[in-house]
Amino acid sequence: MIHNIYKGKQKYPHVFQPLRLGNVRLKNRIICAPTSPSMITTQGHMTPEMTAYLVRKATGGAAVVTFGESIIHSKTGKSHDVQLQLDSQGIRQGLAQTARALHAAGALANIQLSHGGVYGVLTSVGGAQKSGDAWGASDIDLSQGHAKEMPKDMIREIISSYGDAAKLCKEVGFDMVQVHAAHGWLLSQFLSPYWNHRTDEYGGSLENRTRFLLEVLKEIKKRCGKNFPIEVRMNGDDFQEGGLTLEESIQVAKLIEDDCDLINVSCGNHEDPSMFQRTHPSSFFPHGVNVYLAAEIKKHVHIPIATVGAIQDPEQMEAIIANGQADVIEIARESLADPDLPNKALQDHVKDITPCVRCYECFGATGDWEMVKCAVNPIIGEESYHYEDLKQAKQKKKVLIVGGGPAGMEAAIIAHDRGHDVTLVDKNNQLGGNLRSAGAAYFKQDYLRLQEVLKHRVESRDIHVILNQNVNEEFIKIFAPDALFVAIGSVENQPPIPGLDNPIVVSAIDAELHPEKLGKKVVILGGGLVGSEGAIAWHHEGHECTLIEMLPEVALECNSFYRGGLLPRIQKAATILCNTKATEITNNGVWVSHLDGTKEFIEADSVVTALGYHSDTAMVDAFCDCVDEYYIIGDCKKVGKVYEAMSTAYFSALRV
CATH class of the missing domain: 3.40.50.720 (NAD(P)-binding Rossmann-like Domain)
Structure with missing residues (x-):
């Protein structure tokens, strides 16, 4: 009977095939990618809550659990207000305890080494305004301030810091490290011609722009040994005018492949609101939207390639590996929604995998709460206090x-x-x-x-x-x-708007479930999340939408990460009238009043009410x-x- 426990191994043989990286053996091809640098002390140390959060992922069956965005040079590279600082005094104990706990839970321990570059001092998504000089590949003026070109002596100091950090992590029990060279952080800035305008040996040609990264990798190998695995996270495409293209990324991968053991292909820029939705694919993108980048790079290198980006279906994972598009699947938000995804796939309990709904509640909590949460998994961030092994009730009721x-x-x-x-x-x-x-x-x-x-x-x-x-x-x-x-x-709010009982009025829920009830011209009353998403959906189905909102902006109740991708799509989908309220609904449209007191009639075949609920x-x-x-x-x-x-x-x- 024991073999039946693992019948998913026959269904997904490529996903559950081991992989050798240097001196470690991955039991399967699923890695929990770096997520959330929150739940860290102000001194930059691990907390029991963070360790418990990571361990919960390990108990779910992933081969490797990676902790994200650990800073190797705090005085120049700390990109978030609360962040693990590998050069902080007293850092070893929490790291050692975390590595031991991950091992005890059955996973290999990985840690991401990072430096914020220009965002190490300037305001970032994860940090408020900070003091001091900001250093990047070249002098550049940003909306947050000015960044200076990093001098060579600082480059050498930071290279040494990468080596120090990797050696420390190895000594306290981590099995491998990931060098973060993607998403617009320091090494990504040096790789990108958009950021890097240097004329010395670290700028100009692609070989020169890759030099910093290569020297970091060689320093880590020198300090940790050739069999200590190094994963590199790099962009397959910056998706930025003047940035790194897929063709150049292929060449970068070829330049570094002899000095690392696994290349993790991502894309975009974490700090660009318009790009955030692609770096961490929103619901507007298909699952696995970035797989093609990994697949193309894999054709040109001899070491394993990992892919990442809203991949949560074991069938899709199996197809990606079986078709030779990647060797490893990295899951990030999916590991919050259901840490047991690997084990459920292994046991062929796929119908029980909780899906990530890609709402960005997890990202929002890192700023609002300085911890992590998940819309569909109540215990994420609460692992120290609650666990899914439920205690039986003392009395059956x-x-x-x-x-x-x-x-x-x-x-x-x-x-x-x-x-x-x-x-x-x-x-x-x-x-x-x-x-x-x-x-x-x-x-x-x-x-x-x-x-x-x-x-x-x-x-x-x-x-x-x-x-x-x-x-x-x-x-x-x-x-x-x-x-x-x-x-x-x-129940839906019913404000005293004359004509709200008119036959052309449809509730938002009814319109969502039965869009065939809508005419060509649709006026939506209420520009909150329901009305805004409705406008996008109904425009997609061919309707002409006008969005009426009393507040100065639409979709104000959703977190900034989701809203960043939502707003451009609302603007394309509908005519937006803010600071405006409906005063009367007629048989063929809506009378509205603007903030300045002027009135306007808007023709409509249907009026959708999205006026909130109570x-x-x-x-x-x-x-x-x-x-x-x-x-x-x-x-x-x-x-x-x-x-x-x-x-x-x-x-x-x-x-x-």
């Missing part, structure tokens, strides 16, 4: 959950797994709640995948599901639960009054996004 959206399904799953007798009731003919409408747009299919995963988990358990059932106080009293979960979602507190209170033990979860607790729904459900179910 009869649990009723009203509402089959993401919150209701998650609560049902966790309550069942803790030993309770669970009944899940929903008024609709299928489970899913707002995930159905959230995933209706062409670029949000990941939400439908999440819906299917949660439904699969419910259906594979002994959870009693009742559909097409409206619940009221009498139903709850007759059912007589020991514990009640209220997960009834939210909890039906009266119904929530009435339901709660029927029982002694109750839990309010999801939108009916506080209108929010998937993160709030999944998180309130998970942690509430732990308390029953």
Whole structure:
């Protein structure tokens, strides 16, 4: 029977084939790529929370877990406010404990060595304004300030710092290092003709621009030995006018291949808002959008190539390796959404893999909270306090959950797994709640995948599901639960706009699920996330959209990382009227009033209301009054996004 545990090994033989890199052997071809430099002390040291976060990835079955953006030269290269500093006094203990913990959990320990270059002092995505001189490949003026050309003596000092850092990491137990030469950081700046205008041996020709990176690699090999593996993360394309092209990246790979063991091909610039969405592919890009860059470089080198960028389907992983496009798959946000992805693939439990919905909640939390979170995995960032090996309840209870959206399904799953007798009731003919409408747009299919995963988990358990059932106080009293979960979602706001009951008016949810109800000209009332994403989707389907928003800007409630990719697409999809409110809806359009008091009539075949949502507190209170033990979860607790729904459900179910 034991061999059946690993039947995914036969289904994905290339993914689960070992790989030798120097003196280490990878048990499979999945590496957890660097994520989140947060959860670090102000002295630049590891915290128990960060170690636990990394270990959780290791227990999921990845061959290697990589910690990201460790700074090798703090006085010039610290690109984030909170960041691991490998030249900080007292750094060794936390590093050693982390390496040991990763080994104990079954993974090899990798660490990314980085320097921010011009962003080491100037404002970056991950850091506020800092003092001191900024140093890069050449003198350059940026919106954040001026950066100076790095002198040769500083280059030599930094090369030595890379060697010091790599040697330290080896000594405390790390199995390999990754040299970060991508995403617009220092070594990427030297490689790029956009940044590098030097006339000495570190500028000009491609060979000269690669010299800094090569000398770093040789220094690490000299200090750590030829069999200590070095991974290099480099861009396959800068996607920047005047930057490194794929053709030049191929030549860089050929220049460095004898001095490293694995090349990780990424792209773009972390600090360019328009490029961030490609470096970390948003939902507007297909999964694996950057694989072709790795595939092309692989044709020209003799060492293994890794690819990265929104790859989360084991079938796709297998095809990439089997077709010779790459040798290794690196997963980043996917390892937060479901750290167990490798093990679930190995055991052929692919239907149970929680998908990353590419909402950038993880990135947003690094700035807002100085930690990490995940919209679809409540315990990410909380591993020190909570773990998915759920404690059985001391007393088995009869649990009723009203509402089959993401919150209701998650609560049902966790309550069942803790030993309770669970009944899940929903008024609709299928489970899913707002995930159905959230995933209706062409670029949000990941939400439908999440819906299917949660439904699969419910259906594979002994959870009693009742559909097409409206619940009221009498139903709850007759059912007589020991514990009640209220997960009834939210209701749409109905402001007193004359004509809101006009036949041409369609709610946003109805329009998302049934776009065929919309006419050619669509006016959308409300420029929040729902209205903004709707405009993009309906424009894609051929509608002419106008977006009406009372606030000065649209989509203000979403995090800056997602918004950076959203705004350009909204602007292409719709005529945007901010500081504007609808005053009346007629049979053929909408009267609006602008901030200056002027009025305008906008023709419309359909008017979509995306005016926000609120909890039906009266119904929530009435339901709660029927029982002694109750839990309010999801939108009916506080209108929010998937993160709030999944998180309130998970942690509430732990308390029953």
